[in-house]
Amino acid sequence: MASTAEPKKKIAIIGAGLVGSLASINFARQGHEVHIYEFREDIRTAELVQGRSINLALSRRGQTALAAIGLEKEIVANSILMKGRMTHDLQGNTKEILYDPLHGQGLFSVGRKYLNEKLLNLAEKNPNIHMHFEKKLVTAKLDNGDLIFKDLKTNVDVKENADLIVGCDGAYSQVRAQMIKRPGFSFSQQYIRHGYLELCIPAKDGEFQMPPNYLHIWPRHSFMMIALPNKDKSFTVTLSMPFETFESIQTENDLLDFFDEHYPDATALIGKDRLLKDFFKSKPQHMVSIKCNSYNIGSKAVILGDAAHAMVPYYGQGMNCGFEDCTLLDKILSQSGITINDALKQFSESRWEDANAMCDLAMYNYIEMRDLVTKRTFFMRKKIDEFLHCLMPDTWVPLYNSVSFSNMPYTKCIDNRKWQDNIYKNIILVVCALVVAQFIILLYSYLN
Structure with missing residues (x-):
């Protein structure tokens, strides 16, 4: 791996989640001194891990990032x-x-905690990486790299300094909050009116209760439920629907009546007692879509992953997109003679449009999963796409394939889809014209 033209840097990564852990490994492999700061306790030793536990759908972009650090085969195998x-x-x-x-390609259902632990374990083996848990970022001065953390064990403020601050601290990023204050930084966030609640279909007699090699969907037009398989033969279930629908369910009878009406087969799979317990033990969570431009402040700060582009989870690309951030930044930093300042600028300028495009695709896929998959037109389009992809595998690539099974830039994926849509429209116009012409010919023959 080529070295940068500048002296090695002291890098502070805020957040020891999936993207922060991967970023630390990539920076350390470049020879930099890396310090990871995480406000939670170490998930590898914690009895109860707080935060999202929705399963992850690992696809090509994520696999590419894991392959670069030698973890892909182990993660896929598990x-x-x-x-x-x-x-x-x-x-x-x-x-x-x-x-x-x-081609028989698919997604890989992987546990969030399992993957995060594997990344942290690999990071810990690198002598250039130093981990600091239960350190909550209080203030960050991005121009000079001054940081103040609250040590949650001692309740004492700790001052640190870094040459580069890397915000991998999620959708509610404190690093991004500092960037927003600066002129020229574009930022938007959109909360959708739907929330999600996690349930579980347990194993029965040590086996899966449904075919395991699928993402199961209960599409109900304005809401839906999905289930992803786990290694312990259970399924992680996510119920997504408008908040007003959640609010209409106040009693146990309300819930059982709702499931009997909309998900009758799922009630038996989950079990009434477990359904009641899991549904009422927590409140539905919000989902937010965040777009930014740009991602860096000179050579002093950069944001990656959800901190830069949080998206709703319905395309399974949140982690994959964040991992691709790390892959692309690492590739840019590996260019001979490039400075940190130029590398971060190049990364930001080349990445924000693609990430914003993926945020839009994620919104679209929620509509597809909860509604469009129930329509005949969806299956007709899919069958035609499959036929043309078989005839022209390198030319006609369906949208889902390009997003999930390639490293094609997300904007190019959308451009391909628009090109395909135009061809469809032209074909339909030609067919309609031929039908009308045939009708006119038959009518003329009849009248004469």
Whole structure:
């Protein structure tokens, strides 16, 4: 790996989650001294890990990042392949929708905690990486790298300094909060009116209760439920629907009636007692979509992952997109003679449009999963896409394939889809014109 033209830096990474852990490894491999600061306790020793526990869908972009640090094979081996979606209708009937019938590619369901632990373990082996847990960022002066943390064990403020501050501290990033105050920094956030609540389909007699190699979906037009398989033969279930629908369920009878009406087959899978316990033990969580431009402040600060581009989870690209941030930044920093300042500028300028595009795609996929998969037009389009992809595998790449099974820039994925849509429209116009012409010919023959 090529070295940078500048002396090695002291880098402070805020956040020891998935993206922060991966970023620390990449920076350390470049020879920099890396300090990771995390406000939570070490998840590897914590009895109860707070935060999101929704399963992750590992796809090509994430696999590429893990392969670069030698973890891909181990992670994939400890994940479950999901070769497609399986929809559940109101009568309990199921329908298989393969992601990639031509090549058999799929997504890998992997536990968030498991993957985070593996990344932290690998980071800990690098002598250039130093970990600091239960350190909450209080203030950050991005121009000079001064940082103040609250030590949550002692309740004492700790002052630190770094040449580069890397914000990997999630959708509610404190590093980004400092960037927002600066002129020229564009920022938008959008909360959707739908929330999510996590449930569980447990194993039965030590086995899965549903076919394991699928992402299961119960599409109900304005809301939905999904389930991803776990290695312990359970399924992590996510119920997504408008907050007003959640609020309409106040009693145990309300909940059981709601599931009997909308998810009758799921009630038996989850179990009534567990359903009641899991539903009422917590409140539905908000989902936010965040877009930024730019991602850096000179050579002093940069944001990655959800701190730069939080997205709703319905395309399974949040982690993959964050990992791709690390891959692209590492590639830029590896260029011979490049400075940190130029590398961060190049990363920011080349990345923000793609990440913003993925935020939009994630919003679209929620509509597809909860509603469009129930429509005949969706299956007709998918079958045509599959046929054309089989005929022209390098030319006609369906949108889902390009997003999940390639490293194609997200904006290019959308451009390809628009190009395909235009061809569809032209074909439809030609077919309609031929039908009308045939009708006119037949009518003329009849009248004469």
